Amino acid sequence: MGLFDLIPPGSPPPGEPNHVLSASSPLADRMRPRTLDEFVGQEDIVGPGAPLRKQIESGSLSSLILWGPPGVGKTTLARLMAVYVKADFIPFSAVLSGVKEIKAVMADAEKARRAGRRTVLFIDEIHRFNKSQQDAFLPYVEKGDVILVGATTENPSFEVISALLSRTRVYPLHQLDPAQIVTLLRRALADSERGLGGLNLSATDEVLDKIAVSSNGDARAALNTVELAASLAESGALTHELVAKALLRKVLLYDKSGEEHFNLISALHKSVRSSDPDASLYWLGRMLESGEDRLYLARRLIRMAIEDIGLAEPHAIEQAIAAMQTVHFLGEPEGDLALGQLVVYLALAPKSDSTYRAMIKVKETIANTVSEPVPLQLRNAPTRLMKNLGYAAGYEHAHQDPEALTAMTCLPDSLAGTKFYEPGDRGFEQKLKERLAWLSERKAERRRAMEVRQRTETSGEPDSGPHPG
DSSP: OOTTTTOOTTSOOOOBOOOOOOTTSOHHHHTOOSSTTTOOSOHHHHSTTOHHHHHHHHTOOOOEEEEOOTTSSHHHHHHHHHHHTTOEEEEEETTTOOHHHHHHHHHHHHHHHHTTOOEEEEEETGGGSOHHHHHTTHHHHHHTSOEEEEEESSOHHHHSOHHHHTTSEEEEOOOOOHHHHHHHHHHHHHOTTTSSGGGTOEEOHHHHHHHHHHHTTOHHHHHHHHHHHHHHOSSSEEOHHHHHHHOSSOOOOOOTTSHHHHHHHHHHHHHHHTTOHHHHHHHHHHHHHTTOOHHHHHHHHHHHIIIIIGGGSTHHHHHHHHHHHHHHHHOTTHHHHHHHHHHHHHHHSOOOOHHHHHHHHHHHHHHHSOOOOOOGGGSOOOSHHHHHTTTTTTOOOGGGSTTSOOOOOOSOGGGTTOOOOOOOSSTTHHHHHHHHHHHHHHHHHHHHHHHHHHHHHHHOSOOOSOOOO
């Protein structure tokens, strides 16, 4: 019996899903929901009264993109749309098809429209199409030859061309929670027609919870695990031991080049910045277990040591470089401990982004001001001509002063007095702040004294006022 053969009375008649199932089909395929009421999860878009459900039930469906992690129902939802709006369903793989195949399918869809039939064109992994392939859909979407339903695990903002995005609506789908996964597993174990009900298997809540948690919100992975565990069962019970055998490796949602990669590194960075060592270790562990490049992690942690800790703890960058060298020298798994140690150190270190902000201010100043010549007093004068032109005139050598200080101005005249670096009050930077205040005051005293001398030399009269310093 096919996937859509049991639409309850009162439901829309089937379209043409082109999806033939048999007893040998995977359990996840056999257990696909046949109606929207059977669909589990995504209540915000397909629950009663939700926007997408209203479109589907009214038959006024337009092109859209379903964006979400694996196993949350993107393909199933697309098939249900075709059923409810009484349209032909044409699945199309971005992995196996090119522009030539696209045009052939579109030509058939155009003929179907002229014959009064609608076509739901389901594009799985639409993010894998290049720009020219995506462009090929545009005229057919605009003419209404097809209702395009794209599915993607990647952020459409980055992976789908803007022209196609502007003609579709994006619906985010969310990872299923363990309770929703357990609901699907219970349904599969009880259904004797499409599921495993004929095997009379039993499973405790703890066993099903274990499968649900291990699936990480992927219903397909959870159903595959149950099906494999059922094939290993010699009695009527699914035990923890059977599930452990079926769960050869926990399914972790991760793609080193995809959005989840950037979500996880963002979580790690922000946990370190927020001085939360436990969250920092957790997100680090997630990336390590997912097979992330250890040296990539080391490079990002070095960046955190500079960007978020900076001079509040100057040793942070030393620790980060040492951890990177340890990872390179030891490899896995020993090097992972160095990364864990570094993450805890960085999370607990005092934080400062003063240097980061100073560099931003410097860049903005350079972009918005004239690039003045280097002041003469800061230039070297290796030739007589350069000396005659005033190079190095007025230069004060700090090491010739008892305090290694000068009153010399080092910025261009138009930027004199500009403050780029403003130290914070945390960690070692508090000492730097005190040092900077002392330097500023001593330099100011010397400048005042220099001004007095210059006035005296100009007037030829001794100064009668008090001399600072």
